[in-house]
Amino acid sequence: MSQYVAPVRDMLFVMQELAGLADVGALPGWEEAGAELAEAVLEEAGRFAGEVIAPLNVVGDREGSRLVDGKVVVPAGFAEAYHQFVEAGWGGISSPEAFGGQGLPQLLAKPVTEMWKSACLAFSLCPMLTQGALEALLHHGTPEQQNAYLAKLVSGEWTGTMNLTEPQAGSDLSAVRSRAMPEGDHYRLFGNKIFITWGEHDVTENIVHLVLARLPDAPAGVKGISLFVVPKYLLNADGSLGERNDVQCVSLEHKMGIHGSPTAVLAYGESAGAIGYLVGEPNRGLEYMFTMMNHARLAVGLEGVAISERAYQQARDYARERVQGRALGHESAGAIIRHPDVRRMLLTMKSQTEAMRALAYVTAAYMDQAARHPDPAERARYQSRVELLTPVVKGWCTETAQEVTSLGVQVHGGMGFIEETGAAQHMRDARIITIYEGTTGIQANDLLGRKTLREQGKTLLALIEEMRTDTARVGALDGEAFRQLAAAQDVAIKELEGATRHLIEAATVDPRLAFAGAVPYLMLLGTVCGGWQMTRAAGAAQARIAAGETAAFYRAKIDTALFYAEHILPRAMTHAYVVQHGARSTLALDESAF
Template structure:
């Protein structure tokens, strides 16, 4: 079995040179987040990920979570690991200090979360959902609800969930039927929710469910949905746990992957109604739930990065160790000496580093949007976050499918055998394109809310920044950087043409625009990823020229950026053509012709 090792050097480099860690840490509230502290956090997180979480990854997948008459038992070792995770303070690291968290920048917590997701994605999902629920309550809950629930959720004593989906209401939340009837200072909730990640388990003493439901006087559609907090065990006035609430896990799903993460079917109110408490104002629940979507979608995109990193590490180790046939590369005994194996490994490495750069860059923009001293910068950064999030979520998770598939291919026939571990990454990665909105939903959000609604203002501002970098690099004295600048400009030309088409023809032909939405998302991710890889290469080359740093790592950054240019960024014109010319064939057939 493979052993995960956190790529600390690349994480630190990307945080500093791509995402602007120094500027983020200079913001009010982050002054104590020194480079030494960040380095220490990354190193300790890496040790926990590789020493505690990684050894549970494959056994947890093989055993899975177990349901027994409404009770769900976590895979062996998970409960002990979770206790250690909370005792060492990792659970609340990204949360606000007022509720017991550490209040670190989103950029720093993003790097740490990548390690949890790489080492054990199923385990990491519990914290991810808890922190999403924490954010919703912190933003919209009353002070009384915050004091009752948040400290123990931040510490990890209690975990949290989000209950949106119902059997008849998947992505269309306007079809939600769960009901909430007022009763004194609380509500009685009835209904069934499905696909509830970590909706029931035995790792924490209480589970706090955030539930979307309708009040009796609610209007139809999404404007009639309210948000309620509904704990597994009711909480007494002194903070102690009271009686069991009227909710239960009626089953858990049998899934393609993430077997150790229980995906629950939750039944509320079988005995008269589960007690819940209204969060914020009535009928505004969907908006409240979506306030945490940027973080949730960033984190799912990060899962694409993380599982790809793990697949790459496993494939690289196997290629070095496996001896098969006569190699064509001097100094190599293993199959890494075969050019086609090197091609796949370079593809994996380049894609992983581009995805990491995009995710970290978006996280850094989140920090600026939240805490920069200049209101204009905050506004511009928030607009950039809004634009980038569907790209992070959609492009990183779709790209991960190729990376994990290449990981199996590097192993050859052994990749199809469960014991090598490569197959698990394919199964685990598959859900990431569906979580928190499918790729199609992300793409429609990108071309609709984030592009057409504002007339392309933020995308064009980003393209101007990328174009300035491309122009500068195109005139650089270093030949490699000149190549990157010229290739980036060609990619930008394709993105600009596709953007203009969507903003003109696409707005008048909504079906044609939607048919090109996913290709446009992939075009955006490819070009932005190429831009950030070019920035990485420029920073690495500057350090090399100054005789500073690790020559092997820095020269590899330049070489990997060039590989992304020659093998991925060159696809930009093809993605443009799919957007501009592809709709007619997509929409050509009648329904009876399929």
């Protein structure tokens, strides 16, 4: 069974050298968030993730959360670990200090989140959904609602859920049917919600549900959906827990992965109606959900990084130990890591994991800049970067995680197909991440439609220019490796630019021609952004080597970037070709011919 060792050094390298930790630490109110604090926080979070949460991963998968006599039973150890998690104060890392959080920037919070997700994805979803609920109340709740719920959600003493999906309303939330009937100062809610992550459990004494529903006079479609807060236990006037609300867990889903996380079907209003309180203004619920979408999608993108890291660590450890066959150039049988193809697989995993991590953390730093940069023009510029890159981090990192976790199984050979090894779990757990919080198709449509075509590629073309500047800088460093890196990156950037201009043009002819290439385009942008970050990483490592650092760590950064440039970056050409030439065949086949 594999251990998880948080890659603290890699994380700090990305934070400091690529994502600009010092710049984030220079923003108002974040003066404490320097390298020293980052290291202390990451070290301790890594220890907690490795020792307390990681051992839950296999147990959670085998036992799963179960519904027994109407009660949700979570896997052994989950409740105890959750209470330790609350005790240690990790839930409030980026929440406002006014409600008991630590108010740290996203650039510090996201690596810590990555650790929980690597350690046990199913467990990590509980604090993640709580975060979503608390942000909804933080941005849109009344002061009374904030006082009633926020401190408990920040500490994690209560957990939160997000109730969007209904059987007929998945990706299309305009089809939401749940109703909210006014009654005095509150509403009575009726309806069924499905796929509610951590929707019911007894780990904490209360659960705060955020629920999308329609008011009686609401217009049809997306502009008629309101947001409500519905506590599992109603609160008395003094804030203590009162009566059980009319919301019941009807069943738990049987899933392909993340078994430890209870995915509930919730029935609201089986008797008198669940008492709920309107959050914000009527009919603006979906809009409120979208304000939190960047955070949630970035968090799911991080799941791609996190589960890839875990799969890589397990495959690497196995490849070092498993003795099988005499590798070329060796006298006797040895560990399979000696075989060139095993090295290729491990490097395909490692290089893409590092590239994804870098892009995710850089995006987190952009979020911090967008929130607190003193210059409004700069805030706006960073915000447009965040909006452009969010669907890329979500879509590309989660899709890449499918390849990485699958290679993790492959490295194990036949043992990988056997559940006891644990390699297969990562692959099964990873399968949901390209789906929830907006499928890859939804991400790609968002990237192409709202983030690219709508502004004629303005933000993206500016990003391409920055990539070119960075690439030229690294290419000018002394050494053949840097010339090679820059040359490969230049080709990929050119492909990206060509594909972008093609799509802007194609959309004016027939939008369907553009959107047929949306996912290949998303993968193209992700692949090239990954190369950009790997090139920057190689440049930063070289600067450290030039300054006298001797650690093999830095040399490995350059070697890994070269592997990415030679093995992964060429995919940009394929993606670009598909974007530019693949639309008509996608659309040609008559529906009846499928």
